Each structure stands twice: as C-alpha cells, then as structure tokens.
Amino acid sequence: MANQSSSYPILCASFNQDNSCFVIGTRDGFQIFDSNTGKLLYERAVGAFIIVEMLFSTSLLAIVGAGEQPSLSPRRLALFNTTTGTALRELNFLTSVVAVRLNRKRLVVVLQDRTYIYDVNTVGILDTIDTVPNPKGICAFSPSSDGCFLALPASTTKGTVLVYNVMELHSHCEIDAHRSPLAAIVLSSNGMFIATASEHGTIIRVHLVSDASKSYSFRRGTYSSTIFSLSFGPSLQLPDILAASSSSGSVHVFSPGIAVNQRSKRSNSFLGAVLPDSVNDVLDPAHHIVLHDATPAGVKSYAVIRKVDKDPKTSASEFTACRAIISIITFNGYFQEYNLSINEQNEASWSLEREFNLLMVKSMP
Ligand SMILES: *[C@@H]1O[C@H](CO)[C@@H](O)[C@H](O)[C@H]1NC(C)=O
Ligand SMILES: *[C@@H]1O[C@H](CO)[C@@H](O)[C@H](O)[C@H]1NC(C)=O
Numbered sequence: 001m002a003n004q005s006s007s008y009p010i011l012c013a014s015f016n017q018d019n020s021c022f023v024i025g026t027r028d029g030f031q032i033f034d035s036n037t038g039k040l041l042y043e044r045a046v047g048a049f050i051i052v053e054m055l056f057s058t059s060l061l062a063i064v065g066a067g068e069q070p071s072l073s074p075r076r077l078a079l080f081n082t083t084t085g086t087a088l089r090e091l092n093f094l095t096s097v098v099a100v101r102l103n104r105k106r107l108v109v110v111l112q113d114r115t116y117i118y119d120v121n122t123v124g125i126l127d128t129i130d131t132v133p134n135p136k137g138i139c140a141f142s143p144s145s146d147g148c149f150l151a152l153p154a155s156t157t158k159g160t161v162l163v164y165n166v167m168e169l170h171s172h173c174e175i176d177a178h179r180s181p182l183a184a185i186v187l188s189s190n191g192m193f194i195a196t197a198s199e200h201g202t203i204i205r206v207h208l209v210s211d212a213s214k215s216y217s218f219r220r221g222t223y224s225s226t227i228f229s230l231s232f233g234p235s236l237q238l239p240d241i242l243a244a245s246s247s248s249g250s251v252h253v254f255s256p257g258i259a260v261n262q263r264s265k266r267s268n269s270f271l272g273a274v275l276p277d278s279v280n281d282v283l284d285p286a287h288h289i290v291l292h293d294a295t296p297a298g299v300k301s302y303a304v305i306r307k308v309d310k311d312p313k314t315s316a317s318e319f320t321a322c323r324a325i326i327s328i329i330t331f332n333g334y335f336q337e338y339n340l341s342i343n344e345q346n347e348a349s350w351s352l353e354r355e356f357n358l359l360m361v362k363s364m365p
Contacts, residue, residue, distance in 0.1 A: 025049035098137030147191025
C-alpha cells in the first residue's frame with residue numbers, strides 16, 4: 001500500500017506473503033518487523049521510500065524511492081539484498097512505479113498505465129499489459145504458484161476488474177463488480193476469491209475467480225467512506241473471514257464462511273451447490289462484525305487477518321467458531337493487534353493484544 005502525496009510519517013506498509021513479517025517505508029528509510037513479536041528485524045535509513053515489498057522472509061526486497069532524494073527516484077525499482085545491503089538489480093522506467101508485487105517466480109511492476117511482468121530470478125521481461133490510468137496503483141496479487149493472478153482496474157468509470165493469469169501470461173477474465181470505480185481489491189492467497197470495493201465504499205463483493213461469478217455481497221455501511229484495505233483470512237479453501245479498514249475509523253469483518261454454512265443449511269445442499277449466487281444480488285447482511293474507532297477517522301490504515309484458528313471440533317467445510325488475529329497499521333505510525341473470537345452463536349468479541357508506536361521501536365543493540 002503506497003500513498004503518493006502523503007503527510008503521514010508512514011509512506012507505505014506491506015506484509016510479506018505469509019504475514020510473518022511486515023515492512024514500513026518512511027521519510028527516513030524502511031524497517032522490517034516480526035509480526036509475531038513486533039521486534040524490529042532490519043532497518044535502513046537512507047531516504048524516503050514509497051514502495052517496499054518483501055519476498056517471504058528472504059533477503060530480497062523490491063524498493064522504490066519517494067523522490068525526496070535525487071538518488072531515490074520513484075521511477076527506479078531496486079531489487080535489494082538485505083544481507084549485503086546492496087542493490088542486486090535496478091530497473092528504470094519512464095513514469096513512476098505505483099505498485100510492485102512478487103512471489104518466487106514473478107515480479108510485477110505496476111506503472112500508471114502499463115504493467116510489466118518479469119521472471120523474478122533472471123529479471124527478464126515476460127509480458128506487458130496496457131491498462132487504464134491507475135495512478136493509485138490499485139492492484140491485487142495472489143502469490144500461490146497454483147493460482148497466481150494479478151487483478152487491476154479495467155475501467156476508470158465503472159468498477160470493472162481485469163484478472164490476469166501471471167504464470168501462464170494471459171488474461172483470465174473481466175469482472176463487472178461495481179457501478180463506480182474501484183477503490184480496493186484483494187485476492188485470497190490461493191487466487192480462488194477476489195474481494196472488491198468501489199469508491200462509494202458501501203458494498204463489498206466477493207467473486208469466485210475461476211468463473212468470475214459473484215458469491216457474496218456485504219453491506220459495510222449506508223454512508224460512503226473510503227475503503228483503505230481489504231484482507232482475506234489465510235485459509236486455503238473457503239476464506240473464513242474478510243476484513244476491511246475504512247476512513248470511518250472502523251474495521252469491518254465479514255464471514256463468508258458463516259454465510260455459506262447458513263445458506264447450505266437453508267437450501268439443505270452441499271457447499272459446492274450454493275456457490276455461486278450470481279443470479280440475485282442478495283446482500284448477506286448478518287455476519288458483519290464491526291470494531292468501532294479502531295483507528296482515527298480519516299487516517300489511512302491497513303488491516304490484515306494474519307491468522308485464523310478454527311475450533312478443532314468442527315470439520316473443514318463447516319463454520320462454527322473461530323479465532324482470528326487482526327493486525328492494523330495506521331499511517332500515523334501505530335501498530336495494533338486484536339484477537340477476534342466468534343463463537344457458535346455467531347457472537348463476536350475483540351481484545352486488544354498489542355499496540356505500539358512503530359516509529360519509536362529501536363533495533364536490538
Ligand atoms: C544476498 O546476499 C547473501 C550473502 O552474499 C546471499 O547468500 C543471498 O543469496 C543473497 N540474496 C539474494 C536474494 O540474492
Ligand atoms: C490471542 O490469540 C493468541 C493466539 O491465538 C493467544 O496466544 C492469546 O492467548 C490470545 N489472547 C487472548 C486474550 O485470548
């Protein structure tokens with residue numbers, strides 16, 4: 001998540017592919033933290049960075065400067081080795097890099113109206129996608145090599161998404177998700193589901209990527225607000241929960257898992273038979289849990305579902321109770337972590353586990 005003309009101390013924040021670490025970019029440099037302990041693992045203070053992306057917990061980072069120092073151009077992507085502290089490769093572009101994603105095979109570089117796909121090992125270019133203007137770098141990427149998709153806006157007037165197959169290098173489908181332009185998109189880590197929000201921010205939709213059909217629509221609220229981030233829980237099959245952070249300061253959690261379980265109870269059919277529900281635009285209004293005033297209203301935030309533990313008594317296809325860990329980075333400098341428990345009666349409770357100022361964390365001596 002990058003923010004171009006930001007007055008916040010945090011310019012970008014990103015979790016790695018398995019959520020074990022996260023990295024922030026500031027006006028001074030970038031810092032990598034361990035998600036479980038909050039410990040500072042690495043820092044480099046050489047100037048302002050607008051994009052910093054990790055490759056799992058390896059020594060490889062993809063970094064882009066914020067343009068505040070002449071040597072840190074927003075048009076240059078560096079592949080950086082944290083062990084040696086040097087750039088392995090540099091790629092220069094004609095316009096600013098607005099987003100970068102990577103996995104062990106691919107490097108995706110999103111520019112304002114073009115996206116490049118590279119082989120991450122040879123840094124050889126594999127494909128170029130011309131896109132509609134995307135100055136905010138809205139994109140989603142599923143890092144799994146079996147379902148490795150890239151999602152990008154396909155319209156500037158409507159909420160249409162292009163889903164691209166990054167391993168096989170072809171367009172997979174286009175999804176008409178919303179009537180207004182997209183504000184946020186996320187893919188589940190295995191590429192099975194995509195969640196979208198438009199600039200209105202009132203409805204969040206979940207589509208099945210395989211056949212572009214709609215599975216769920218959730219109402220976040222009645223009044224418009226900017227959705228800053230969307231995150232799926234890390235489960236492999238049906239995502240249990242989906243979190244959204246917004247300019248209202250609330251964090252919203254939706255549970256497609258519960259919705260499916262109840263729909264399948266209603267229709268007394270198997271899980272597969274209730275998916276997808278593309279014909280009627282039914283809202284799934286229950287199963288919506290709100291953490292009010294999680295972040296200061298209007299301040300950009302990034303909420304991630306780091307872990308989900310299901311009650312071991314229930315089978316994989318059945319949703320009854322779960323516990324989730326939700327981490328929130330607020331761009332004014334704070335990290336918060338909540339435990340969310342949902343019981344069999346579908347009642348939720350939040351507890352704040354940790355909260356600290358990211359800008360005050362000192363490295364180990
Ligand atoms: C970074 O440098 C270390 C030490 O030379 C090396 O072992 C490691 O493979 C390098 N990482 C990458 C991603 O090239
Ligand atoms: C929060 O969740 C973690 C991991 O599941 C657990 O170790 C911890 O005890 C939980 N805290 C509370 C208050 O339940």
